[in-house]
Amino acid sequence: xxxxxQSPQSLHVQEGDSTNFTCSFPSSNFYALHWYxxxxxxxxxxxxxxxxxxxxxxxxxxxxxxxxxxxxxxxYIKGSQPEDSATYLCALVANAGKSTFGDGTTLxxxx
Amino acid sequence: xxxxxxxxxxxxxxxxxKKSLKCEQHLGHNAMYWYKQSAKKPLELMFVYNFKEQTExxxxxxxFSPECPNSSHLFxHLHTLQPEDSALYLCASxxxxxxxxxxPQHFGDGTRLSIL
Numbered sequence: 413x414x415x416x417x418q419s420p421q422s423l424h425v426q427e428g429d430s431t432n433f434t435c436s437f438p439s440s441n442f443y444a445l446h447w448y449x450x451x452x453x454x455x456x457x458x459x460x461x462x463x464x465x466x467x468x469x470x471x472x473x474x475x476x477x478x479x480x481x482x483x484x485x486x487x488y489i490k491g492s493q494p495e496d497s498a499t500y501l502c503a504l505v506a507n508a509g510k511s512t513f514g515d516g517t518t519l520x521x522x523x
Numbered sequence: 524x525x526x527x528x529x530x531x532x533x534x535x536x537x538x539x540x541k542k543s544l545k546c547e548q549h550l551g552h553n554a555m556y557w558y559k560q561s562a563k564k565p566l567e568l569m570f571v572y573n574f575k576e577q578t579e580x581x582x583x584x585x586x587f588s589p590e591c592p593n594s595s596h597l598f599x600h601l602h603t604l605q606p607e608d609s610a611l612y613l614c615a616s617x618x619x620x621x622x623x624x625x626x627p628q629h630f631g632d633g634t635r636l637s638i639l
Contacts (some may be wrong), residue, residue, distance in 0.1 A: 476567035509620030
């Protein structure tokens, strides 16, 4: 059974703070690692597709990195805003069509 | 129109009822998925369909019966469920994962199911 772990489980920051969280996984043999943002009462939305060791992706104030050799991916948010409040999920695609999700990190940004 | 639409948004049913969850995608995708999220647990894959054929059944009890009449529609038929089946059920779609394994999935808003 593939185990994808995310830490921390939850995070409370002030508006303007920068923050980061981790997704850890045991396997270096996979198709992709996906980051999703899941706002309350909405659907999970794909943020990044990470495929290669050393990948760095950026979308506005949010960026992600991938280290397949040590088995982790970081998600960074620079200058957090209240609208960044959501649960951030990572999912490992080890087999085509089968994503294994972590528990998520729930971020709350206080104005 | 949203890409992946799930109905109903909320469902309360007794253990002896029969009900169905519906999912429809307007993205031209070929693969559709059912996930379950129970409280304090990660998203758990239940079923995968690709080009209307079931390619994955993640040891799901037979009281859950999926149906995929075409690539745009996916149903989950529910029969004699247990209280522990209360959860959020999410539908997703993607391009053919066999050809595009890297592509992320597009999710619906989910159906919140409560079993009395």
